[in-house]
Amino acid sequence: MNGKEILRIEDVKVHFSKRANLFSRGGKGVIKAVDGVSLGMNRGEIYGIVGESGSGKTTLGRAVIGLIQICSGEITVFGTKISVNPRRKGCPHRTKVQMIFQDPDSSLNPNMNVGGLLAEPILVNRLLPKKLLPERLGELLDMVDLPKNFLGRYPHQMSGGQKQRVAIARAMAVDPELIIADEPTSALDVSVQAQILNLLMDLKEKKGVSIMFISHNMAVVRHISDRVAVMRAGRIIEAAPAEKLFVSPREDYTKKLLRAIPKIRRYPCPAMVPA
Ligand SMILES: Nc1ncnc2c1ncn2[C@@H]1O[C@H](COP(=O)(O)OP(=O)(O)OP(=O)(O)O)[C@@H](O)[C@H]1O
Ligand SMILES: [Mg+2]
Incomplete structure (x- = not known):
């Protein structure tokens, strides 16, 4: 690991066993979701x-945050190793690594208002005394460009884009250094996608947070990423700085993915090209 490196994934495998169910008798074999990354x-x-x-993107992200056990290999996050240990669950860096999911509805408790949703991770991790909480909640809403009067709103009173902003603010509440963003714009209207991408890029610039950005949408990945890895069947088949990969891809599979990007030039931002 060099001085700048915060995450190193070394030959990591996550295999699931195929279980028999009502429709298939065969319970044999394994699904190699991540296979030597x-x-x-x-x-x-x-x-x-x-x-x-199905190429293993989400499984890789979940392994980094410790939601899934790895079968072999090693993940080093901020200098600490997460190795294969069947007894240990969870990430040793509870607050340093956070995850944002595709669907904010599944990550936000519908019975809590925005104030409660943002306060919870701060209070659970004892990051601030209660009296400093109101100021911090205001800061978090500012960070994601939502007005302060949103503190009293419940998830059903917000649009998809506003809910995803709250999910991002909730992740930022614990001052993470790495965010795993798993398809954070895929469930959103195309015009809102671009706003959320710009917000994530702002957080990188202003707060210095690193982001593992998982997506099946090549145009979106090109817009936001510094470096890109292409996964296929559990393996990384090509990795390069974003511009290099998009201008001169090495692998046929990458070229095929690139050919699938619709070429509609009148969109002001590549993120707005329909997926
Ligand atoms: N908990 C699990 N048990 C069994 N198989 C799983 C489990 N989680 C994922 N898989 C399988 O692992 C493979 C990779 O899944 P994963 O969700 O990582 O793909 P993905 O690249 O994120 O796909 P998508 O773009 O559709 O989200 C798939 O074949 C999936 O069915
Ligand atoms: Mg996925």
Whole structure:
């Protein structure tokens, strides 16, 4: 690991066993969701992970945050190793690494208002005395460009884009250094996608947070990423600085993914090209 590197993934495998169910008798074999992935991420970098559905992107992200046990290999986050340990669950860096999901509805408790949703991670992790909480909640709303009067709103009283802003503010509440963003714009209207991408880029610039940006949308990944890895069937088949990968891809598979990007030039931002 060099001085700038915050994450190193070394030959990591996550295999699931195929279980028999009502419709299939065969319970044999394994699904090699992640099958020998190695990569390194630097501080303040947006690293795009792109690939078709089922290529193992989400599994890789969940392994980094400790939601899934790895079968072999090693993940080093901020200098601490997460190795194969069947007894240990969870990430040793509860607050340093946060995850943002595709669907804010599934990550935001519908019974809590924005104030409660943002205060919870701060209070659970005992990051601030209660009297300083109102100021911090105001700061968090500012960070994601939502007005202060949103503190009293419940998830059903907000648009998809506003809910995703709250989910991002909730992740930022604990001052993370790495965010795993798993398809954070895929469930949003195309015009809102661009706003959320710009917000994530702002957080990188202003707060220095690093982002692992998982998406199947090549145009979106190109817009936001500094470096990109292309996954296929659990493996990284090509990784390069974003511009290099998009201008002169090495692998046929990457070229095929690139050809699938619709070429509609009148959109002001590549993120607005429909997925
Ligand atoms: N908990 C699990 N148990 C069994 N198989 C799983 C589990 N999680 C993922 N898989 C399988 O692992 C493979 C990779 O899944 P993963 O969700 O990582 O793909 P993905 O690249 O994120 O796809 P998508 O773009 O559709 O989100 C798939 O074949 C999936 O069915
Ligand atoms: Mg996924």
